[in-house]
Amino acid sequence: MSIQEQQQLKEKAYNEAMRYMMNAKEQLKKAEKHNNIYKDAKYVRASCGIAYLGVLVALETYARLKDIIPGRNEKKDIEFYQRTITKIDKKLLDVLNAAYDILHKCGYYDGIRDARVISIGFEHAYTIINKIKPFV
Numbered sequence: 001m002s003i004q005e006q007q008q009l010k011e012k013a014y015n016e017a018m019r020y021m022m023n024a025k026e027q028l029k030k031a032e033k034h035n036n037i038y039k040d041a042k043y044v045r046a047s048c049g050i051a052y053l054g055v056l057v058a059l060e061t062y063a064r065l066k067d068i069i070p071g072r073n074e075k076k077d078i079e080f081y082q083r084t085i086t087k088i089d090k091k092l093l094d095v096l097n098a099a100y101d102i103l104h105k106c107g108y109y110d111g112i113r114d115a116r117v118i119s120i121g122f123e124h125a126y127t128i129i130n131k132i133k134p135f136v
Helices: 003-031 041-065 078-088 090-109 115-132
Strands: none
Touching: 003 041, 003 115, 041 078, 041 090, 041 115, 078 090, 090 115
C-alpha cells in the first residue's frame, strides 16, 4: 500500500471513528449526570457501545496499515484484536484491554453509571483512535 493510499485509509477511518465518538458523547448527554453518576443507564450503555465500535474501526485500520489481515474464517473478536495488537504494539494492548473492560464490559453490558470511569474509557478510546490519525 502506497503512502498516499495509507493516508487516504487513515483519513476515512479516523473520520468514521471520530464520528462514532461524537455520537457516543451525544448519547451521554442524554443520560444526564448528578454527582458524577449518570441518571439513565440506557444512554450510558448506548454511548459505551458506540464508543467501542469507534475503537474497533481504529483497530481494524491500524492492523490493516501494518499488513495484518484476518484469515477468511477468522472471527474478529476481542481475542483477534488482542493477538493482533500484541504483534504490533504491546503498550497499546494495555490500552485496548482497559477500553474493552470499561466500555464494552462495564459500560455496555453492566451499565455502570460512574462518569469518572466512563471518562477514562473514552480517554482510552481516543488513545487508540489517535493511532490512525492522519497527517495534517
